[in-house]
Amino acid sequence: MAIVVTNIGTVSGIGATVSLTGVTVPANAVIVVAVLEYLYSPTAIGTVNDGSSNTYNNRSGQLGVNSNANYFSLFSTPPCNALSGQTITYTLNNS
Secondary structure (H helix, E strand, O other): OOOOOOOOOOOOOOOOEEEEEEEEEOOOOOOEEEEEEEOOOOOOOOEEEEOOOOOOEEOOOOEEOOOOOEEEEEEEOOOOOOEEEEEEEEEOOOO
């Protein structure tokens, strides 16, 4: 079986949520979302969701990138429900 990697987009922003719109992904694909953010607290991992109620699991925990409080998290779905012109949203955890 061949593995195909497709970049479905990049988005950046400031605020409580960041969304990538117009996303189309076939059923049974695995969606991977990488997040890099500045956090005051390294325990505040956010969440990812989409318009097809797929479950996004944090696969990396939260990894400190440098001493400037930049943190990287990697989320993925198990084989997913299809997305057709939908939105994937990352929501900050403001705890």
